[in-house]
Amino acid sequence: MRNWWKVAAIILLIYTVIGGFLVAVPKQVILYESIRNLYFHVPMWFSMIFLFLMSVVNSIKNLSSNELKYDIRAKELVNTGIIFGILGTITGSIWAKFTWGAWWVNDVKLNGSAITMLIYLAYVVLRGSLDDEQKRARIAAVYNIFAFVLLLVFIGILPRMTDSLHPGNGGNPGFNNYDLDNNMKLVFYPAVLAWILLGWWIASLKIRMSNLKQNSIE
Numbered sequence: 001m002r003n004w005w006k007v008a009a010i011i012l013l014i015y016t017v018i019g020g021f022l023v024a025v026p027k028q029v030i031l032y033e034s035i036r037n038l039y040f041h042v043p044m045w046f047s048m049i050f051l052f053l054m055s056v057v058n059s060i061k062n063l064s065s066n067e068l069k070y071d072i073r074a075k076e077l078v079n080t081g082i083i084f085g086i087l088g089t090i091t092g093s094i095w096a097k098f099t100w101g102a103w104w105v106n107d108v109k110l111n112g113s114a115i116t117m118l119i120y121l122a123y124v125v126l127r128g129s130l131d132d133e134q135k136r137a138r139i140a141a142v143y144n145i146f147a148f149v150l151l152l153v154f155i156g157i158l159p160r161m162t163d164s165l166h167p168g169n170g171g172n173p174g175f176n177n178y179d180l181d182n183n184m185k186l187v188f189y190p191a192v193l194a195w196i197l198l199g200w201w202i203a204s205l206k207i208r209m210s211n212l213k214q215n216s217i218e
Contacts, residue, residue: 009201012194016040019187026184034098039187041095043195044088045113049151051081051199052120056148059141071137072214074144076206078123084199085117112154119147 020039028035055077062070092110093103104110123143130136 005197006201009194009197012190013198016043016187016191016194020191023183023187034095035184037091037095038184039191040195041088041091042188043192044084044091045155046192047195047199048081048084048088049155050196051077051084051203052148052151054200054203055081056145059144062137062141066134066137068133068137068214069211071133071140072210073207074141075127076210077203078120078144080199080203080206082117082120082124083202084195085113085120089113089117109155109159112158116151116154119150123147 016039020036025033025035055074058070058074058077061067062074092113096105096110097103123140126143127136127140130139
């Protein structure tokens with residue numbers, strides 16, 4: 001069965017939504033029921049990072065082979081990753097409102113996430129400003145590699161070096177250390193896989209559409 005992973009994605013997403021709202025969660029001060037956002041906000045960021053990573057892999061393949069098919073894959077993986085990044089930002093903002101009292105606070109990880117989104121939106125603008133296919137593919141590939149490095153710096157490294165309100169950063173304990181109990185683990189890990197599979201599914205559809213468009217032009 002070639003599309004078994006698509007079936008798995010649907011099943012896991014249904015499980016995530018049902019379990020995310022119905023499975024008992026720890027009653028932590030400040031977080032309370034908002035902790036359920038962990039099943040949606042965090043996996044969306046994981047999906048974004050995964051899609052951007054796969055995009056970088058294809059950008060490297062494009063630079064080494066000059067085959068435009070890898071440029072198309074890199075482009076659509078970035079486009080899909082941006083969607084998940086925006087969704088992650090929105091769900092994070094909602095969570096911030098109910099836990100920190102504001103839609104946006106001066107937090108290094110939040111600011112880093114916003115900068116990362118701007119960097120990848122600039123990637124889209126850059127591609128739109130270049131007409132020559134080969135030149136666009138090469139320049140976009142190099143930019144994409146540097147963009148991913150900056151993502152790791154702004155989201156992964158800087159928050160761990162400075163004070164941050166996020167769990168696991170700036171000296172704060174991670175969820176695993178104080179409130180990700182066995183019930184939550186039963187939903188959280190499948191949720192991560194579910195959102196990643198959904199992201200890959202969307203990206204694969206966008207890649208097929210781009211290939212069909214490219215073939216029709218040729």
